[in-house]
Amino acid sequence: MSNSEENAKVTKCDNDEVVELTGHGRYHQLVLVACCIISNGVALDMFGFSIVVTAAACDLQLDIKQIGILASAPFAGVLFAFPWGYYADTGGRRRALLLSTTVGFIFAALSSFSTNWQMMLAFKIIGSSFSSSSFTLVMTYLGENIGSARRSRYLFIMNSMNLASEIVSFGLALFILPLTFHWSVPWLQITLRAWRLFTFIIAVPLGVGAVLLFYLYESPTFLANKGDTEEAIKVLRKIFVFNGGDEKEFMIGHLNHSETIKLKEESIWQSLKKQTVPLFQPPLLWRTIQLFYLLVICCTTNNVFLMWYPTMVNLFFNSVSSGSEDMGFCEAVVQNITTDVNAENYVCDDSISLKTIYSGIALGFFFTIINLAASKLASWRRLVLISCYLVAALSCILVGSLTEPIASMIFFILIQITAIGIGSVSSYFVDLYPTSHRSLATCLAMMVARMTSFSGVNLLGAVVVSNCNFLFYSWAVFVLSGVAVAFCLPSDRTKSRNNCNNC
Structure with missing residues (x-):
């Protein structure tokens, strides 16, 4: 029996079953691609930044203490994981992802125009407070959009793309950092150098991921759990059609969800506690x-x-x-391990x-x-x-x-x-x-x-x-x-x- 024929007989079922009955096709593959790009972008934003700090050391006249502070900046974003998790559980997975990737991209790109290490630190902390949450958010978003039969495999694939960030970051460094151009930009009070180009390029995946999210829908599992079953069914219908199904054959009329929450008027602290x-x-x-x-x-x-x-x-x-x-x-x-950076003959070298x-x-x-x-x-x-x-x-x-x-x-x-x-x-x-x-x-x-x-x-x-x-x-x-x-x-x-x- 085809997915469409089986689906046509469904009038009332649990949401996890419906995710399977919409068929597995182009939409789910697009979700995987978007999540992989975002996952890779978050890793580049965090771990690729250590390459940026090393390459920018001479241009920004960084000492060892300042290098250490900058290198630890991406971890500051984890302090905001709690409110991001709350926002995703109340406002929506896609909405939280869209906001975190967009703002994360903007500040990651702005850090390439930093005139001093303090400005770079500020941009990085703000950007990381948004972008670092995206990695955990895509886990939930991908897991809820993919049926149980393929869920673990898709999460493994996404994690592979996260690990591939090392290939991307070091690969880009191999071709970009040896460039020797120096273009003065007086109105920005900076000189465009290879490390600035590298910083901007490794921010791009977050922006690409944000664009792809515009073509995706909210998690139907989240919508059903929220109690918005009508919107959940609309999303499931769109996914069914996106995967090549005939909209006339979509006959899911009702969703049962044991975890549906009745929304009440309550303060944010009461909701957070709940x-x-x-x-x-x-x-x-x-x-x-x-x-x-x-x-x-x-x-x-x-x-x-x-x-x-x-x-x-x-x-x-x-x-x-x-x-x-x-x-x-x-x-x-x-x-x-005993290089003396205070020696008189020490030469600042930002090459890797x-x-x-x-x-x-x-x-x-x-x-x-x-x-x-x-x-x-x-x-x-x-x-x-x-x-x-x-x-x-x-x-x-x-x-x-x-x-x-x-x-x-x-x-x-x-x-x-x-x-x-x-x-x-x-x-x-x-x-x-x-x-x-x-x-x-x-x-x-x-x-x-x-x-x-x-x-x-x-x-x-x-x-x-x-x-x-x-x-x-x-x-x-x-x-x-x-x-x-x-x-x-x-x-x-x-x-x-x-x-x-x-x-």
Whole structure:
């Protein structure tokens, strides 16, 4: 029986079933493309900015302290994850995404015209407070627009595009940053240089994503949950037609939704309390603690070592080029970490090593391919998550114990494989939370994960010289704890929704 024939017989059904009955086609593929572009744009806005800071250091006359402040600026946006999650759960997924991507693009682009580091810092904090929420919002938006049969796979694909940001950022840096043009713009009091062009270009994906959202519709699941079933049916009809169906054959007449909220006149604080408190009370409390912790492990382990990746790679190449052998990873780092920037003969050089750029591109390709391969195992998401934790933990141990430089560097890269698990954890937020709390729960979890990432970046910098090996061994224990927690997720063989009482 075709989708249209089956659909024609439906007059009353649950919303999750209707998402399947509208047919899977061009609209859902467009949703995936838009979400992938936005996800990639958010990653470029956050992690690509570290390249911008390095390249702009001489032009903006940055010292080490100012570079550190600017590099941490993208993490400031996580403080606004809570209100964004609330807004998405009350005002709409698409509306929140459209606002966050549009304003995020505007301020990311404006930062390319900064005349000093204070202006760049202000633009980055404001822009990140909007754009950083987009990553968690697209998780919910994509998850609610895609049927359960393809949901996990699509979230894996979107996460792959997020990881591909390293390919994009380092690839653009390879071609743009070596350019030597210097065009003075007196009325802006700036000189156009390669780093400004690079900054503007990596902001473009956010703008493209915002444009694509104009051609998409609000999540029908959100509309039905809100109680606006008539609008939900209109959206479902448009999706059905977009996918190639005949509007005359669309016969869905009514939606049942067990989670429909009766809207009342109440203050924003009363509404905020209603959205938030249930996340930290039974029966959702256990799932909140569990999924928050798993996402913290995935994001923190990846983000911390990703932020340090260019520095560690340069230190590694310095050790290899000096002919050092039988030297562990930590020894190589400590040996080459003492550059004296206050020396009289120090020359400010904003160029980035080609070896670092090439290795960054290779890193992006590797994890993108691994994540796409993992998408084929989307139905085994718990197994994928546990496997990622085991590989990362083993890599931490080997980095601290091996004395062969190249092998140590390979395992240092593999520590970041926890990024593959983000798609798995994200899919559980969609499956295990009621519609009215999904966006807020996901945004809060990401806010906690980014805050711990910020702390982790500073922690690594503080102890890497004096306690490098101990750091990696401790991190292995931290990641292994996630394996124990992940075993309490619903079995891959069992379809479980809102199962919050059983481990």
